[in-house]
Amino acid sequence: xxxxxxxxxxRMRTVLVLFLFIVLVALVVAAVYVFFxxxxxxxxxxxxxxxxxxxxxxxxxxxxxxxxxRPVSKEExxxxxxxxxxxxxxxxxxxxxxxxxIDDAAPNAFAAGRTPEKAYVAAxxxxxxxxxxxxxxxVMAHEIAHVRNRDVRLMTLAAVMVGVISMIADMLLxxxxxxxxxxxNNQNPIGAIIAIxxxxxxxxxGALLQMALSRRREYLADAxxxxxxxxxxxxxxxxxxxxxxxxxxxxxxxxxxxLWIESPLRDHRGLRSSVGGLFDTHPPLQERxxxxxxxxxxxxxxxxxxxxxx
Numbered sequence: 001x002x003x004x005x006x007x008x009x010x011r012m013r014t015v016l017v018l019f020l021f022i023v024l025v026a027l028v029v030a031a032v033y034v035f036f037x038x039x040x041x042x043x044x045x046x047x048x049x050x051x052x053x054x055x056x057x058x059x060x061x062x063x064x065x066x067x068x069x070r071p072v073s074k075e076e077x078x079x080x081x082x083x084x085x086x087x088x089x090x091x092x093x094x095x096x097x098x099x100x101x102i103d104d105a106a107p108n109a110f111a112a113g114r115t116p117e118k119a120y121v122a123a124x125x126x127x128x129x130x131x132x133x134x135x136x137x138x139v140m141a142h143e144i145a146h147v148r149n150r151d152v153r154l155m156t157l158a159a160v161m162v163g164v165i166s167m168i169a170d171m172l173l174x175x176x177x178x179x180x181x182x183x184x185n186n187q188n189p190i191g192a193i194i195a196i197x198x199x200x201x202x203x204x205x206g207a208l209l210q211m212a213l214s215r216r217r218e219y220l221a222d223a224x225x226x227x228x229x230x231x232x233x234x235x236x237x238x239x240x241x242x243x244x245x246x247x248x249x250x251x252x253x254x255x256x257x258x259l260w261i262e263s264p265l266r267d268h269r270g271l272r273s274s275v276g277g278l279f280d281t282h283p284p285l286q287e288r289x290x291x292x293x294x295x296x297x298x299x300x301x302x303x304x305x306x307x308x309x310x
Contacts, residue, residue: 138235145224
């Protein structure tokens with residue numbers, strides 16, 4: 001399958017996942033209406049919409065603040081600037097994304113922002129120290145690929161929708177505990193079951209949909225980066241080094257974990273999801289390296305047993 005075919009396939013899957021998001025939100029709203037009545041449902045809807053708009057508009061600054069990222073000048077990080085500029089030119093972007101630096105020994109990087117024009121790329125001091133020029137080019141091309149493929153907008157939207165679903169579920173929980181439904185003397189048992197199911201399952205379903213979007217886009221960004229640089233081995237070597245490195249990221253946040261090139265929810269931090277990797281934000285690094293090896297016709301040693309697997 002060519003890269004363009006992969007992009008078209010990813011877009012079709014994206015439409016399906018976003019549709020499922022809408023269905024999930026509709027089910028939660030229905031639970032609110034059935035169990036709590038129209039008045040309470042309207043108030044909850046207004047609060048959720050207001051929260052969603054604010055979170056979407058301010059997403060870039062919120063992510064930067066949560067990650068400890070700060071704008072960096074060209075004089076402070078000349079090699080990083082040059083690498084990002086070259087990747088942006090190769091990707092045909094109208095504007096080179098702003099560049100942020102994170103003072104953290106853990107090697108990692110991410111791209112964020114609502115649109116390509118307002119996007120930025122962030123890298124830790126750890127990744128600049130760990131990677132050579134060729135490997136850094138692969139990582140930055142991966143992040144620029146997320147910008148070019150409009151992943152930053154999609155994943156921002158997905159994060160906002162998950163946040164809205166979680167907020168409504170929390171409100172449902174507190175309203176159920178303290179309010180008991182719209183009429184505690186004539187409570188609808190079916191409505192109560194729907195409300196309880198929504199409280200428990202909606203956030204889980206939202207997180208699973210978010211992870212489905214994130215995992216597929218990591219593969220696509222890897223392939224796009226290999227096309228931009230013409231060097232899949234450079235990115236593969238970078239991923240290998242990230243897998244072996246054991247520095248824990250200081251600012252770990254599950255809400256933004258899907259943005260990083262490597263999941264910050266590492267086994268040795270005790271934060272990685274269980275249940276067979278069901279909630280992992282990224283595909284296993286070894287699988288990503290294997291795909292790049294197939295593209296480039298090279299071979300790296302397997303990731304050691306003590307290395308990261310996602």
